[in-house]
Amino acid sequence: DAGVIQSPRHEVTEMGQEVTLRCKPISGHNSLFWYRQTMMRGLELLIYFNNNVPIDDSGMPEDRFSAKMPNASFSTLKIQPSEPRDSAVYFCASSPGTSEYQETQYFGPGTRLLVL
Amino acid sequence: KQEVTQIPAALSVPEGENLVLNCSFTDSAIYNLQWFRQDPGKGLTSLLLIQSSQREQTSGRLNASLDKSSGRSTLYIAASQPGDSATYLCAVISAAGNKLTFGGGTRVLVKP
Numbered sequence: 354d355a356g357v358i359q360s361p362r363h364e365v366t367e368m369g370q371e372v373t374l375r376c377k378p379i380s381g382h383n384s385l386f387w388y389r390q391t392m393m394r395g396l397e398l399l400i401y402f403n404n405n406v407p408i409d410d411s412g413m414p415e416d417r418f419s420a421k422m423p424n425a426s427f428s429t430l431k432i433q434p435s436e437p438r439d440s441a442v443y444f445c446a447s448s449p450g451t452s453e454y455q456e457t458q459y460f461g462p463g464t465r466l467l468v469l
Numbered sequence: 470k471q472e473v474t475q476i477p478a479a480l481s482v483p484e485g486e487n488l489v490l491n492c493s494f495t496d497s498a499i500y501n502l503q504w505f506r507q508d509p510g511k512g513l514t515s516l517l518l519i520q521s522s523q524r525e526q527t528s529g530r531l532n533a534s535l536d537k538s539s540g541r542s543t544l545y546i547a548a549s550q551p552g553d554s555a556t557y558l559c560a561v562i563s564a565a566g567n568k569l570t571f572g573g574g575t576r577v578l579v580k581p
Binding site: 397 | 512558572
């Protein structure tokens, strides 16, 4: 199993540009999570999906952030327009989804985003 | 709002010593607690998951205990090795909010 795959691994962009982060969950997993990690705030849940449906997006910081899951094997997190304070490591994780409260989440390697 | 705290923030021990990592949480109404390991520049790897009805979980040299009523968990790593050097994070899923809330982590250095 390849695990959770994220792309790109590193992204450097200029303020105001659109950024799209991609995630492929583990095959057969029904729940997908997007997290952001910064030195100041640690790891924060942004949004999670179950069976491709967004269940909780209360962690999404503002309207500049949007996430989609068009099918069971692909999700995107988009930032438009990007700002320097969006610089962070963004993680995608997936879990089997039979009971999202009681399952281990498997994390991808993360995308390190730097907005200049 | 659930808050998770890990003390100390950093820990350095000589190889062979046992490691004791602490985690506390403010809302005892949790579904489970998980311990993760994070290596520099890498993602998180799940180490142990303790359900709210359990008191402890063991895997190899790792043992995690959970005292839900006092809002505490402890991760023990026996006979530490340099390869155990990493950041260890605990996280809980609360009944309210249904989210994984992370502590700030403990950065561990095991010196050969």
